[in-house]
């Protein structure tokens with residue numbers, strides 16, 4: 218299938234899952250996870266109706282930016298971000314979805330202040346409590362969210378999660394439900410900022426429909442649009 222056909226199919230599946238859950242399909246936006254894809258492929262996806270691209274690697278993103286690959290779409294950073302690379306990301310992307318520590322939050326604030334901009338961010342939650350994964354623990358989330366909401370050069374837009382790799386279809390649905398509860402809790406606790414907090418980013422190729430059923434507003438899909446990637450590290 219072509220990329221255009223895949224984009225249409227994934228969007229149709231998102232809309233069907235939304236309707237099934239009594240949601241307006243217009244509340245959900247597809248983020249194309251474009252890691253390892255060429256600038257040419259990214260342009261093809263945007264021409265096919267992708268409105269947001271999500272990148273994981275700073276260097277790869279910089280190369281594609283220099284080739285204007287994302288023109289016509291918004292750009293989100295969705296990968297693990299080291300503080301020493303914050304300068305290459307803040308102000309260059311519409312949203313950093315993967316802020317998973319106070320240390321990184323502080324670094325983003327400092328860089329955004331230098332540029333005199335307000336950077337949109339999501340806080341990444343380690344919803345599976347996995348030692349190997351980045352992201353803030355559920356216990357640390359509310360204090361960090363309060364801090365983020367109070368920083369002058371940060372606009373907290375919501376939460377993001379990457380649950381454990383699922384073996385069986387449906388296995389991650391309870392994590393998505395937990396994320397929806399955390400999202401509602403944060404909105405309630407930070408009621409001054411509630412109109413800004415409108416993004417819940419969860420769901421990938423194997424489980425985005427379940428994520429939509431549980432309230433996702435952003436789903437990050439790679440393989441279902443572009444086909445399988447080479448194993449990590451060999452790209």
Ligand SMILES: *Cc1c(COP(=O)(O)O)cnc(C)c1O
Nearest residue numbers: 250273295421422437438439440
């Ligand atoms: C690669 C990636 C995705 C998409 O994964 P697929 O399984 O290929 O859809 C989503 N989110 C993040 C953070 C990713 O790195």
